[in-house]
Amino acid sequence: MVNHRHPLLTRHEILYRFSLGERKEVEYVLGFSSFMKSMSATAIIKHSLHNNKMSNRLIEFETNIWTVEGPTVSFFGFPYPTRMVVIRLVERDEPCAWIWSPIELSDDLAEEVKTKAGPVKYIVSPNKFHHFFLKEWADRYPKAEVFAPPGLENRRVAQGTRFTSRFGVGEPAPDFANEIDHVIIKGSYVLQEVEFYHKPSKTIIINDLIQRHTENLEGWKGWLMKMDGLAGEEGSTPRDWRFTFWWPCGKAKLRVARDVMFGWNAEKMIIAHGLCVDTGASDIIRQALSWI
Numbered sequence: 001m002v003n004h005r006h007p008l009l010t011r012h013e014i015l016y017r018f019s020l021g022e023r024k025e026v027e028y029v030l031g032f033s034s035f036m037k038s039m040s041a042t043a044i045i046k047h048s049l050h051n052n053k054m055s056n057r058l059i060e061f062e063t064n065i066w067t068v069e070g071p072t073v074s075f076f077g078f079p080y081p082t083r084m085v086v087i088r089l090v091e092r093d094e095p096c097a098w099i100w101s102p103i104e105l106s107d108d109l110a111e112e113v114k115t116k117a118g119p120v121k122y123i124v125s126p127n128k129f130h131h132f133f134l135k136e137w138a139d140r141y142p143k144a145e146v147f148a149p150p151g152l153e154n155r156r157v158a159q160g161t162r163f164t165s166r167f168g169v170g171e172p173a174p175d176f177a178n179e180i181d182h183v184i185i186k187g188s189y190v191l192q193e194v195e196f197y198h199k200p201s202k203t204i205i206i207n208d209l210i211q212r213h214t215e216n217l218e219g220w221k222g223w224l225m226k227m228d229g230l231a232g233e234e235g236s237t238p239r240d241w242r243f244t245f246w247w248p249c250g251k252a253k254l255r256v257a258r259d260v261m262f263g264w265n266a267e268k269m270i271i272a273h274g275l276c277v278d279t280g281a282s283d284i285i286r287q288a289l290s291w292i
């Protein structure tokens with residue numbers, strides 16, 4: 001297997017790990033780096049330390065793309081860190097903000113989104129489990145388009161959420177399609193989800209299909225997550241979800257979406273849970289989805 005590990009943590013990863021309170025790990029890795037690179041990274045860390053709270057702050061991933069780390073939530077007893085993506089859409093008369101998988105909304109976060117990315121015009125949920133703060137955002141931005149993924153609108157947890165648009169067969173192409181492409185992962189009898197591709201930066205945004213957890217991998221829960229193929233650079237798709245594609249035509253439908261993602265030939269990858277990638281994403285995606 002190709003080792004995609006960089007000798008130095010990327011700038012984005014440093015900021016992300018600080019947001020999770022992993023200062024010791026960052027310092028350990030930096031201890032093996034070249035002096036100059038360490039100096040550069042140390043400057044970033046010092047900058048980070050001046051921010052009392054890294055969580056709920058926009059972390060620049062690429063030009064016009066930021067991630068925001070939310071709190072770790074429990075999913076059937078397993079710790080899942082949450083992550084939001086903010087994209088500034090610029091190929092239009094009035095630039096605006098596109099929000100993916102929103103985390104808890106605060107006044108500070110709203111102000112930072114407005115300052116860096118512009119007014120919120122689109123709010124997107126990638127699958128029916130990433131719904132926690134949709135209503136909060138939809139209510140705060142009544143003029144924004146709120147997109148439902150397949151299966152969410154029928155759930156009790158989504159009752160009262162103001163959906164204006166949806167992803168699915170026969171639905172019109174979103175008017176952000178000139179900058180952000182999407183494909184729906186079909187073929188599972190349990191869960192469909194929507195993956196996105198930001199064309200200007202060649203960044204793919206994957207929700208739960210690829211998970212690369214790095215935190216809280218101790219003990220029996222950590223062992224289970226490793227056995228489930230969700231740990232770090234070896235991370236992939238949860239095995240219980242893989243199993244739900246094993247029915248007539250399930251894998252065939254999945255391969256259609258997989259080939260669309262391969263065709264994007266992404267250079268960078270943002271995922272909801274775990275390590276993001278800022279170079280060589282296409283190879284990593286092919287490896288992670290080699291089970292299909």
Ligand SMILES: [Fe+2]
Nearest residue numbers: 207208272273
């Ligand atoms: Fe998730």
